[in-house]
Amino acid sequence: MWDYNKLTALGILGLLSIFLIWVLISKTKEIVKPQPTEVVQQPAVQTETQTENPEESTISKDILKIQILNGTGKVGLAAELKGQLTSAGYQSFEVGNSEEPQKVDTEMRVKENLPQIVRDDIVQLLEETFENIAITFQSADTGFDIVIVTGKLK
Numbered sequence: 001m002w003d004y005n006k007l008t009a010l011g012i013l014g015l016l017s018i019f020l021i022w023v024l025i026s027k028t029k030e031i032v033k034p035q036p037t038e039v040v041q042q043p044a045v046q047t048e049t050q051t052e053n054p055e056e057s058t059i060s061k062d063i064l065k066i067q068i069l070n071g072t073g074k075v076g077l078a079a080e081l082k083g084q085l086t087s088a089g090y091q092s093f094e095v096g097n098s099e100e101p102q103k104v105d106t107e108m109r110v111k112e113n114l115p116q117i118v119r120d121d122i123v124q125l126l127e128e129t130f131e132n133i134a135i136t137f138q139s140a141d142t143g144f145d146i147v148i149v150t151g152k153l154k
Contacts, residue, residue: 059115062091064145069096071103071149081129081150088125098149106130106151109138114145122146129153 066085070078078095085093106126110119119135126133131152138147 061089067144069098071098103151105132105134107149109147
């Protein structure tokens with residue numbers, strides 16, 4: 001009824017099927033298995049009364065992405081500010097015009113995790129040229145660490 005070659009072939013086919021099913025189940029478990037996550041310690045929340053953190057002073061200015069938008073209508077003002085910031089060591093910029101010309105206050109929108117020392121450095125530079133500086137935290141990711149919209153000149 002069954003010849004030996006057919007039985008051998010069916011046996012091999014059965015073993016091969018069992019092996020393939022085992023491999024698929026193993027791979028599926030690997031895909032579903034949660035991967036261990038890296039534990040990252042968050043720095044303590046800083047208050048305005050804290051002294052300067054040495055870690056903050058080592059941030060590299062050349063990696064910060066800064067967008068400068070001219071909000072005054074004065075031609076070339078954003079490019080002038082870019083030159084001042086470049087002289088201060090900042091290097092990554094995008095310059096353009098604000099959709100709201102004739103701004104009164106100069107706005108500086110920053111990411112919440114931007115070190116206070118960097119904010120103070122840029123505000124000090126802005127205060128040399130502009131009357132009022134308003135600092136706010138960015139509510140959404142703009143792709144920039146700092147967005148400056150120029151306002152009324154001194």
